Amino acid sequence: MTEIPLIVPIGTLPVTEYQHPLMQAYWVQLDTQFKPVEEVFEAVMEEALALLTRAGIKDYLDAARLIGKLGRGAEPMLAFLEAWPSAASTLGEAALPEIMAVIDKMQRSPNSKAITPFLQTLAPVARSVQTQAQMQHYLALTLDFMERTTGSIHGHHTTFPSPGLPDFLLQAPFLLSQLSLGGLKNWVEYGVRNYRSHPERQIDYFTVQSADSRAVLQRERHGTLFMDVERRLDLYLRGLWQDSDQLVPYSSAYDEIRKPIPYYDKLGLRVPDVFDDRAGVTGMDRYRVVLAHMIGHRRWTTTQVADNWSPFQRMAVEFFEDCRVETLLCREYPGLHRLLLALHPHPVEAACDPLTTSCLRHRLAMLSRALLDPQHGYHDADLLDFTARFHALMAEGEASTGAIATLALSYVARTRRQTDQLAKVHFDDTVIDYRDDNRQMWRFIEEDDEGEIADQHRKMDKSEELKGLPPRHYPEWDYQSQTYRPDWASVYEGLHPSGNAGDIDSLLQKHGALAKRLKKMLDLLKPQDKVRIRYQEEGSELDLDVALRSLIDFKGGAQPDTRINMSHRTDGRDIAVLLLVDLSESLNEKVAGSEQTILELSQEAVSLLAWAIEHLGDPFAIAGFHSNTRHEVRYQHIKGFSEHFDDTVKGRLAAMQAGYSTRMGAAIRHAAHYLGGKKADKKLLLVLTDGQPADVDVHDERLLIEDARQAVKEVDREGIFTYCINLDPKADEYVADIFGRQYSVIDNIQRLPERLPELFLALTK
């Protein structure tokens, strides 16, 4: 836009006088006194006149006047005046009424503060969404967001403005650069649902500050996500390049100005976390090309001392070496050539003016193209000469980094120009985005020494970290959106504190009679299942079916099967059991008609069960759990599979204490993580609980129930059978939802100690 100096001094007259009568008429039509508007009016009108139709100009000014009269100062009007002409040129002028309708709705709700950011980002948003239809989706999304997050008292009036809306609108251009509209919708949906009643967190989410905001954003991005293709890339490395280095993704979403470039170091190959399809090459193939290029360097590039070379020389060496490596790669897999050519820019020969601009990058990019592409179509004599020399060098074999560097240096000497030093550098079509930053190619003798010393300072004191296990994060199921909340619950596992083992022994003595009865049942249950083995040449009895068949074969003249006997063998049990005990606050309540608390009864029941299973010899573990919000789900180890039911375990059982809430899903997932690792034919997860899943940070009753149900489904897929023993007389309302038919409700809690082992035995008979 060209600046037109204002001739008339500003702010002294009530109505500005414009030289051009038409401009004067427009100014009158706008009908405003805002000084900031006045300063830019002529400039924006220039643009508007260039982009809008005659009718469009009228609507434009009318709309601006309306916005000016909203009583929100000059800012919305300014934003609109600046944004609309360019937005209209992409969306069409017909989109204006819809946008005005949104502004109207914002003005009528407590959200009028959001009008300015909405208008400020209108132009970039319009560029992202492109069409009017898409814009309608965006507007609908914005309104929906606004309505759902605007607070109300007693449900009658909407009185509090939506906390996240202005931030969301400011972020919209960035979000749309990363997400499709569908992805944006999911991202907004997630934020609205989870943070509707948390103004601060809502703001964190919609400013893309919070961790889960970024996690969900990552999940919804368009393109090929690293996390989806990681295994395939790993296989690609192993299979095609015999390399098994770690792949480490870096985020490419948050650095707009300086895009990170792939590189590799001791820790692994660093690749972006997402690749869009480009130039007919799929994201997956772009990953492969990036990896192949880095592998090429690792195979064929030797480190060079960089100190004696100028930055330009180093750059040239890098370009030549990149091409050498790629030539060698293509010898290995010719199919790579097509992908390289598709991704490599093809600079136009005359695009850069060497008199005014530094053309070094441009020259090198053209050369790089020419070295790879026989049909490059360039005519520059030096370029053709060096292309020929390069091919001659490569024709002899693999060449070497040193030899190629010599070639590169002579190239620099031949083609150097004064203007290469200019600050204005020609960048168009010179970025080859699949190449790494070549940091491994250089060794700086001087800097390196300092670097090592600095590294030594940074070494961490490891002894600090090893207290307690680090938390494990588990997702949580959100039934409303039918999606997982990523890494939602943090499970801290710890050893249960120890108490007096003698208490448990006396408990067991108290139930001596019951133990005797259980013992009888146990003896019956010990491995004695008979399994018939058929087709035996020699066995304990005749298998009549087979014998008859053999006889018929024989009579018919065919070769008879002589294996007409069968025998039996006794089959062993192969069941691994994990008992998950709910240790939430409610266990401290006294059982009706008894002096004992539920906790004490549970203690007795668990002790008896442990005793019984110990007799049976099945692998058995016990763990307790409770939670204090999603950030602190505690999983307490009471007995491990390899531990016996000895005094240490009894001690932990004796010290069982109850407190906090019941976040069952996370505990089930964590328990399944252990049970899944066991090698057993049958895996049984017993959940002993006294109430429905709940936690202080969850207001929606159904949420944790649905999450637990989902957790049960998940572990079922891993071949783990979950069974719930519920002590809540009112459990029927929810327990079937979670566990299906795999539950028992024990109404008479006092009988728990005898019911629990019985149940177990019945389950595993």
Add this chain to the structure above:
Amino acid sequence: MNTEQYTIQTEPYYQSQGREVALYEAAYAARLPVMVKGPTGCGKSRFVEYMAWKLKRPLITVACNEDMTASDLVGRYLLDANGTRWLDGPLTTAARIGAICYLDEIVEARQDTTVVIHPLTDHRRVLPLDKKGELIAAHPDFQLVISYNPGYQSLMKELKQSTKQRFVGFDFDYPEAELETLILAKETGLDAAMAGRLVKIAGVARNLKGHGLDEGISTRLLVYAATLIKHGVAAQDACRMALVRPLTDDADIRETLDHAIDSTFA
């Protein structure tokens, strides 16, 4: 008995990878039992066949399976109109006529079955036929050869030490790339450049062994692919059909191998 049927008439194509031919001849001269190990389709059976041809001995091959009993090896009584009649099993036949008896994939047979070969494979060189009450002294030219594939990684499919330690062993693996190219070219008449590419793809799959693949692409599959190409099938299709599809159901691996094929045949 017609021993002619067990004789190999024409020379099978076998490309030696090392000194195994000479070593086998030495083992045969001493009549030592031989075990050949190696992944599937790497040329174990072809080697045994070739040696039988070279030594001009009849070859009796038994493919072992888990339902096989001792009687299937040794022989059994059959009923006939006049009472019963004894029918020799393949092992007994081989011991009588002085053939090479080749028990293919011996680990597939049940362990109690494999025990019957024990008396034949030590200094005694006899085969007792319990049911018949006969003790056969093995023909001086008789030799026992077993093969197995140690790659199954299953506890159940492991030879007992007492069986293992009766054999001298040959370890087979897929040949070096150049040699395998030569084998492919000779076996199917494919040109060396194309054969080289097939071998390269096989190398990709072999690198993935243990990362979702139990076995790499075998030489046998390469021969199939080469045969298809020789019959005019497009190389990429032939590779997908013969090398990738039979090998795995894992989508990720399939995609990686498909990509390798596309990269190799540009």
